[in-house]
Amino acid sequence: MTDSNLLIVGSIGLDTIETQSDKVERVLGGAAVYSSCAAANLTHSAIVGVVGDDFPAEHETMLKNKNIDLTCMQKKPGKTFFWHGRYRDDMNERDTLDTQLGVFGEFKPEIPASHANIPYLFLANIHPQLQLDVLDAMQGKPFVAADSMNLWIDTTPDLLKQVIRRVDVLFVNDEEAKMITGQSSVLRAADAIIAMGPSVAVIKKGDAGAMLISRDDVFATPAIPLREVKDPTGAGDTFAGGMMGYIARQNDRSFETMKQAAVLGSVMASFTVEDFSLNRLANVSPDDVRERIERLRCLTVFKDIEI
Amino acid sequence: MTDSNLLIVGSIGLDTIETQSDKVERVLGGAAVYSSCAAANLTHSAIVGVVGDDFPAEHETMLKNKNIDLTCMQKKPGKTFFWHGRYRDDMNERDTLDTQLGVFGEFKPEIPASHANIPYLFLANIHPQLQLDVLDAMQGKPFVAADSMNLWIDTTPDLLKQVIRRVDVLFVNDEEAKMITGQSSVLRAADAIIAMGPSVAVIKKGDAGAMLISRDDVFATPAIPLREVKDPTGAGDTFAGGMMGYIARQNDRSFETMKQAAVLGSVMASFTVEDFSLNRLANVSPDDVRERIERLRCLTVFKDIEI
Numbered sequence: 001m002t003d004s005n006l007l008i009v010g011s012i013g014l015d016t017i018e019t020q021s022d023k024v025e026r027v028l029g030g031a032a033v034y035s036s037c038a039a040a041n042l043t044h045s046a047i048v049g050v051v052g053d054d055f056p057a058e059h060e061t062m063l064k065n066k067n068i069d070l071t072c073m074q075k076k077p078g079k080t081f082f083w084h085g086r087y088r089d090d091m092n093e094r095d096t097l098d099t100q101l102g103v104f105g106e107f108k109p110e111i112p113a114s115h116a117n118i119p120y121l122f123l124a125n126i127h128p129q130l131q132l133d134v135l136d137a138m139q140g141k142p143f144v145a146a147d148s149m150n151l152w153i154d155t156t157p158d159l160l161k162q163v164i165r166r167v168d169v170l171f172v173n174d175e176e177a178k179m180i181t182g183q184s185s186v187l188r189a190a191d192a193i194i195a196m197g198p199s200v201a202v203i204k205k206g207d208a209g210a211m212l213i214s215r216d217d218v219f220a221t222p223a224i225p226l227r228e229v230k231d232p233t234g235a236g237d238t239f240a241g242g243m244m245g246y247i248a249r250q251n252d253r254s255f256e257t258m259k260q261a262a263v264l265g266s267v268m269a270s271f272t273v274e275d276f277s278l279n280r281l282a283n284v285s286p287d288d289v290r291e292r293i294e295r296l297r298c299l300t301v302f303k304d305i306e307i
Numbered sequence: 308m309t310d311s312n313l314l315i316v317g318s319i320g321l322d323t324i325e326t327q328s329d330k331v332e333r334v335l336g337g338a339a340v341y342s343s344c345a346a347a348n349l350t351h352s353a354i355v356g357v358v359g360d361d362f363p364a365e366h367e368t369m370l371k372n373k374n375i376d377l378t379c380m381q382k383k384p385g386k387t388f389f390w391h392g393r394y395r396d397d398m399n400e401r402d403t404l405d406t407q408l409g410v411f412g413e414f415k416p417e418i419p420a421s422h423a424n425i426p427y428l429f430l431a432n433i434h435p436q437l438q439l440d441v442l443d444a445m446q447g448k449p450f451v452a453a454d455s456m457n458l459w460i461d462t463t464p465d466l467l468k469q470v471i472r473r474v475d476v477l478f479v480n481d482e483e484a485k486m487i488t489g490q491s492s493v494l495r496a497a498d499a500i501i502a503m504g505p506s507v508a509v510i511k512k513g514d515a516g517a518m519l520i521s522r523d524d525v526f527a528t529p530a531i532p533l534r535e536v537k538d539p540t541g542a543g544d545t546f547a548g549g550m551m552g553y554i555a556r557q558n559d560r561s562f563e564t565m566k567q568a569a570v571l572g573s574v575m576a577s578f579t580v581e582d583f584s585l586n587r588l589a590n591v592s593p594d595d596v597r598e599r600i601e602r603l604r605c606l607t608v609f610k611d612i613e614i
Binding site: 020041042089090091175184185186187188191205207208209211213218219220221222225226227228229246256259260262263264286289290293297299300301302303305307 | 327348349396397398482491492493494495498512514515516518520525526527528529532533534535536553563566567569570571593596597600604606607608609610612614
């Protein structure tokens, strides 16, 4: 058995990233890496993923040092998933210059019996069929969150809808929410998502933060304003990982806990974007986290208004 | 003398507006109209503007019924300013199909002695030279807020900078803030704006709300999530009018008051976008306002987090 209480399925990759002022090559990345590192500050998680035989040992060491369980990380002959992206002046926009799937192209998640009863599951953005395979492989009834992307909305909408029907929390950006549902307002899109199955839709709004929407409640968390954003890569995955890490830690699925969890998501994402790769996120102390929670709380507090 | 304590300078217009599902023709609009109607729920304001002899009497009646002082609204032979716009599927984007300046093209704001000592001044988006003329015409030392647009950043940047140096609060969207200052992050852009003169930069983020930034403080107010946005026209002007209306009402320029004021701005803007023209905003009750303030407060409140 494992003592992990959060299972994270997704990509592990090497990224070459260009911004307007900087460039880094073949640094550690991937949705499962960002989300598990965010969760590592809160709970004990296990990654389900695959790397090639070129995956640097130092990355494995770093993840293990953060108590991330790599039992379900497969190592296959071949190349690790590689992504090369370039951010525009407006860092909300980026262009993909190259993608090499490598061993990720043939990835088949395997969930050993030791990990099939983990109570919290985060399906990061991968092919919806793989997300379904993982759902089928789980033996317990985990609390499930899933992320996706416009690629799957366009190419495999039916599979994606099957996933959505089986998850408790769906992460989407506002454009994706509208695409999936055909609704024109974010709230109506969230209503439609909730009608499909999830109890909560999490609408990611990039540097404007995120919204949680359930049948009866709405919560908004701003992103923490930063003087310098060095690299937004992984911010969404970090948000999801921080959020799921907190829910797993608290072992509570109430909307009140999800609000706090979303705050943790915003806080963790604010570390990720301050440096390339996991450079900042992997070196966060509990005091750093507490300070940013407080900063985020103060950001929206106002005194009573008499009208 | 006037009993107005907020002077608002800007356009008064007739708008033809198309959305994906609706169209209205020659309805009341203009920055000074939206902002004064937002402020009318909070304080007594006066409009400085111009209309043509085609301006419907019913609009004048409506504004007067809201206790808006029209002493400084000029009536000239000719056509009232006309704008025709069409919103895209994503209502954050719109195309201008027609603009006819009419009498607004020759507009020269005139501030009679009775109005030259009004303590709060909002310069809505008009040519920066006119904004400077109004500043020169004021006899007291009003607390001044100004709005602008990318057109003036492109065509008359030096005049615009002269305006910025003389105002206390600058309203801009995030893209404009970056354009004006050449900075790549919103916070650094705000720092640069504050270095030019204003004590507070208000960064408008459309349906993601707004941020107030001073030398020492940051405040974020989300927009109130709505199931249906019918017409976003005037939302920014409404936000500014609601904010300035509250500051004038409280007669207090502290950051604490500005935070509350920004909340009022968000609340008023949420009414504007629910219907075309002033249809909803002009019919808001104090209870409506209180209910939305509470809704906005609840939107971001979370319980203490132990890490």
